[in-house]
Each structure stands twice: as structure tokens, then as C-alpha cells.
Amino acid sequence: MxxxxxxxxxxxxxxxxxxxxxxxxxxxxxxxxxxxxxxxxxxxxxxxxxxxxxxxxxxxxxxxxxxxxxxxxxxxxxxxxxxxxxxCQHLDCQHHGLLLVCECCNEVAEIDATSSLDQLASVAAQAGFQPRRQDVLLTGLCKDCQPS
CATH class of the missing domain: 1.10.10.10 (Winged helix-like DNA-binding domain superfamily/Winged helix DNA-binding domain)
Incomplete structure (x- = not known):
């Protein structure tokens, strides 16, 4: 992005x-x-x-x-x-963000993961749970910090 x-x-x-x-x-x-x-x-x-x-x-x-x-x-x-x-780098769309945080350099990237997170919300609803927000954070290594 x-x-x-x-x-x-x-x-x-x-x-x-x-x-x-x-x-x-x-x-x-x-x-x-x-x-x-x-x-x-x-x-x-x-x-x-x-x-x-x-x-x-x-x-x-x-x-x-x-x-x-x-x-x-x-x-x-x-x-x-x-x-x-x-x-938020997606000002003109309604979305649920997936935030990717590099554990090495602390760089953070945001991607639109609305369809995947809507599925997750649906599963939560079937369990009787109503989420307030659907921004999800994943930690790991960005492409620049991954070992070659």
C-alpha cells in the first residue's frame, strides 16, 4: 500500500x-x-x-x-x-483493518481485510458474541526483516 x-x-x-x-x-x-x-x-x-x-x-x-x-x-x-x-490509510472506504506489526523493526502496515474479518465476526455471532471492532493485529517479521 x-x-x-x-x-x-x-x-x-x-x-x-x-x-x-x-x-x-x-x-x-x-x-x-x-x-x-x-x-x-x-x-x-x-x-x-x-x-x-x-x-x-x-x-x-x-x-x-x-x-x-x-x-x-x-x-x-x-x-x-x-x-x-x-x-488509517483507507479514508474513503468502510473497512476492517488487519494491522501487521514487525517484531524486529516495529514497522506497521495496514491492509483491508474486511471479507476475512466479516467471516470471523459471523463465527463469533454464532457463538453468541458480538464484537465491537474488527481491527486485528498480527505480529511477525516484515519482508525486510525475514532471514534470507
Whole structure:
């Protein structure tokens, strides 16, 4: 998957929010830009530290509210297993992500696995379980870190 450059991603994010009647405020856009600048999975405290370095004082609830908004509107994924966030590269489609995390270099890739994860949700439903989210994380080695 080709990653959009940060400026292009931010422009696409603004259009994405506007099309859904949501507002990507300057603060939300700044926090999204900070996540993009770090790349991969970013922890909230890293975003807070970066925001404080640029703007002085910033309160943790401010950052968490912005991150929640960005997740709610499909601009970020919350990666619970890594206690962090990463940019969603599929802004224009409804999907369930499969996040691939390299255990060696920590690179994270996102792929659209909607059909496979829909099957998994169906099996869960047959067992009487209703999943809230279907982003799944797999760890292993990326192609660059695999032994030759």
C-alpha cells in the first residue's frame, strides 16, 4: 500500500471530515500531523510531549479528546495491543483493518481485510458474541526483516 505524504493525507482528512459533517479543527489537525510525523504506532503521551514542545502547556484530556475524534471518524486506528494510534490509510472506504506489526523493526502496515474479518465476526455471532471492532493485529517479521 502506498502511503500518502503528510500534507496530502491532511488535505484528504479535511475533505473526509467535511463530507461527514464533522469539523477537523486546527488542534485536531495538529494532533493528526504529529501522529503522521512520528509514523507507525504512536502513543498518546508522545503526541502530548510533541504538542507541549510546540505550543507550551497542553493538557492530556485535550490530546485524548482529539485522538478519540480522529479514531471515531476513521482517520486513526486505536491499536490496543500496543497502546497507541496509527494513521488509517483507507479514508474513503468502510473497512476492517488487519494491522501487521514487525517484531524486529516495529514497522506497521495496514491492509483491508474486511471479507476475512466479516467471516470471523459471523463465527463469533454464532457463538453468541458480538464484537465491537474488527481491527486485528498480527505480529511477525516484515519482508525486510525475514532471514534470507
Amino acid at each position: 502506498t502511503l500518502l505524504p503528510p500534507a496530502q493525507f491532511l488535505a484528504a482528512a479535511e475533505k473526509h471530515c467535511a463530507a461527514r459533517g464533522a469539523r477537523l479543527t486546527a488542534l485536531r489537525q495538529k494532533i493528526l500531523a504529529l501522529v503522521l510525523a512520528r509514523g507507525g504506532v504512536v502513543k498518546a503521551y508522545q503526541v502530548l510531549a510533541d504538542l507541549q514542545a510546540e505550543r507550551g502547556q497542553a493538557a492530556p484530556p485535550t490530546v485524548y479528546r482529539a485522538l478519540d475524534f480522529l479514531v471515531e471518524h476513521g482517520l486513526l486506528h486505536r491499536v490496543d495491543a500496543l497502546n497507541g494510534y496509527m494513521a
